[in-house]
Amino acid sequence: MTRKFLAAAVVLFAVLMAVVAFMGWRAKNEIELVVTDQFNGQQLLLAEKIAADIDEHFEFLKTSLRSLSEVWRGMPADSGSPVDAISPFFQMLKHWKVLAMGFARGMDGPPEWFDASGELPGDAGLDTKAALAFALDPARAGAVYVGRVVAPRVGPFAGRRLVLMAAGVSSKTDTHTMTGVILLVLDAMAVAREYAHGVRSGESGYAWVVDDQGYFLDHYEEQFLGQHSIETRRERNPELDWSRIEWLLRERILTGQKGTDWYVSGWHRGVISEMRKLAAFCPAFPSGDDDQGNVWGVCLAAPESEVQGLIGRLVIREWLVVVLFEAVVFFGFVVAMWFSLRFxxxxxxxxxxxxxxxxxxxxxxxxxxxxxxxxxxxxxxxxxxxxxxxxxxxxxxxxxxxxxxxxxxxxxxxxxxxxxxxxxxxxxxxxxFSRPVPPRIELGDIGVTVEETVRMMTEGLKTRGVRVTFEAGRGIPLVPHDAGRLRQVLINLMKNAAEAMPEGGEVRVSTDFADGFALVTVSDNGPGIPPDVASRMFEPFCTTKESGTGLGLAVCQRIIEDHKGEIGYVTSPGKGTRFTIRLPV
CATH class of the missing domain: 1.10.287 (Helix Hairpins)
Structure with missing residues (x-):
């Protein structure tokens, strides 16, 4: 009877294994579809974010041009050259990838151009007819012209891919009479690189951006920049069939569609082989509604094998777990049944x-x-x-x-x-600690709070051989803060800095104001924070001190977050550490 029972149990186990294998194979296929869709969906979110950032970049420049035209319109007639009037704005706009600015009084004469070094002599190599015609049209008063990407062959911008923007300046007395045009020359590749370069999807996926003609404005491989996205691929591997990516560009990406798809490539991040890539794409419209054909295609691409390889490993592990579990269950069942005959x-x-x-x-x-x-x-x-x-x-x-x-x-x-x-x-x-009390925030002079704390700590730290210096910033408005809580944070940071320099050193404390935030920095010239500790700096009970509780920085972070602020740090081995507190004013 025992032998028959064991034989029946073995057959039952084999049948169960076959059923599990079949179900696992079906589950693998279903998981691949689901995970692939989810991965492409995540890539699409990244592409949408990049495209939105590019659109916002152009919207900011449009707003800036409108403001400049209003500034010039409101200036006296004898205020001098337009270049002298608008050149101060270039110092701000050059951080927004603006290479040059110009002013034209009409369609006849050439525009006056200038960049960071001053006025540009001679022809800038740019065709401004379309921009001037747009900006000088009274029916388009208040509108901003955004051209398509061009690559001048001559002039100071030869070989670069640029976008020309223009806004008309109307007369003081008649808003429908245009007296001039303000122009911007924008580095299209720098704009694309600002928002797309370094974006990663999965383990190795990257972003690339093309203009309305299919030329790369940004790509992981530097030699592709400024090259046509199809021609440069064919030049690298003429034997590969590039019809899929060509169709994808022509029919979907450069027509302003948003979605997910796939294409065949011959390389990826140094790996040379034919592979299928998952792609998610989203359009950016630099011209807005004025030119729907001016499309920048943003695409995130990653090898399909990366996703499926991960799924394969997960499925194999799942099968191993299932098999092991069934084996344990089977043998446990056999043993239990064998003992059940006796007990x-x-x-x-x-x-x-x-x-x-x-x-x-x-x-x-x-x-x-x-x-x-x-x-x-x-x-x-x-x-x-x-x-x-x-x-x-x-x-x-x-x-x-x-x-x-x-x-x-x-x-x-x-x-x-x-x-x-x-x-x-x-x-x-x-x-x-797990039931924090809200701070008592009052409007006050943060410089006084910091200076009092520094003065209070100076003598105590001096006995340790630590010199304390304080640099007060100017023009800092009143800041809502709890002086006692902020003083607690500063004392903690200064003590930590001093304890990091047992042989003595210097602790520097300073205040400043930037971008709507009051800044307080505490820095030292000690040995820096070890990498294994740096990643856990603000975790509760994380400490390198034998007598420490590990709550100091965690409490500091909570106090600053209660002030709606931020606290961060920068550390360099052997050079010291700098903590920065940002409090909104």
Whole structure:
């Protein structure tokens, strides 16, 4: 009977394995479809983001041109050359990839051009007829001309792929009479590179951008830049069939469509072989509604094998787990049945059930004891430290009252009182770390808060051989902040900096204002932060100090986030670390 039972069990196991294999094969195919769609969907989101950034770039320049035309329109007639009037704006716009600016009074004379070095002599090599005709048309007052990508053969911009933008300047007395045109020369490849270069999908996928003629404005491979996207591929591998990517460009990407597809390529990031790539694409429209044919195609591409290889590895692991699980179940079933012939099955099941309940109860008891111990320790620690702090604060306050107001020791005792209160507050934060109290934010001078903290810490750090320097920024508006909480952050950062330099060094503290944020920096010239610690700097209980709690930077980060601000750092081995706090004004 036992032999028959074992034989039946083996047959049953083989049938189950065959069923699982068939189901696994079907599941693999279904997973490949689902994951491929999801991967392409993620690529499409990246392509949409790049295209939106490019559109926003052009919208900003359009707004800037309209503003410039209004500025020039409102200037006196004897204000001098238009170039002198609008050239100061070039210093701002050159950061937006503007290579040159110009001004034309009409269709007849050539525009006056200038760049960062001054006026450009001679012909700039640009055909401005279409731009001038557009901008000088009274019916288009207030509109901005955005041309298609061109590559001049002569002039200072020869060989570069450019976009010409123009806006008309109307008369003061009659908005329908155009007195001139302001022009911009934009580096199209620099714009595409700004938003597409370095974007990665999956492990090795990258982005590329083409203009309305199919020329690469950005690509992972530098030698492709400025080349035609089909011709340069054919030149590299003339034996490969490029009809799929040619159709994709002509019928979908350069017609302004958005979606996902695939094409065949002959290489990818240094790997030379014929492969199928997944592609997601989205259009950018530099001209907006004025020229729907002016399309920049943004595409994210990654090898299909990258996705399917990952799926294959996952499926293999899944099958191995299933097979192992079934083998364990099968042999367990055989053993259980063999023992069931000799012992009571009900007794075995009851024993297993009781055992499972006992294990769960034991685990629950251990967790409860741990939490209770932690809570008692935290309460005991808070009680034992807060009592001496209260005594210190009280004694300092009593002694200070016996001193004259102008006594230097009175000021020191006041600092002792304040620091005792601050330490008491820090104990409360340690105890209530998971239940933070909102800061009391008030509008105040952040420079005063920082300077007072630096002055308070200078003498203490000087005894460690650490020199403290402070540089106050100018023009910083009042900043909403909790002075006590911010002082706690600065003290923590300065102490950390000093402790990182046991042999002495320099701690530099400065304030500044930029882009609507008040900036506070604390830097040192110590050894820097080790890489294995840097990735976990702001995690609770992450510390390299034997006596540290690991809550200092975590508390600092929470305080700054409660102020709607940001805290970050830059570290260099052997050169030091700089922490920067950004608080909105």
């Amino acid at each position: 009571s099955r009900m007794l075995g099941a009851e024993v297993e059930r009781k055992k499972a309940e006992l294990v769960k109860a034991q685990e629950k008891l251990i967790r409860s004891e741990r939490f209770a111990a932690i809570g008692q320790a935290a309460a005991h620690l808070s009680h034992e430290i807060k009592n001496p702090l209260m005594l210190m604060s009280g004694f300092a306050r009593q002694v200070r009252r016996t001193l004259a107001d102008d006594d230097k020791n009175a000021e020191k005792l006041r600092i002792v009182e304040e620091e005792a209160r601050r330490l008491e507050a820090m104990l409360n934060e340690v105890r209530d």
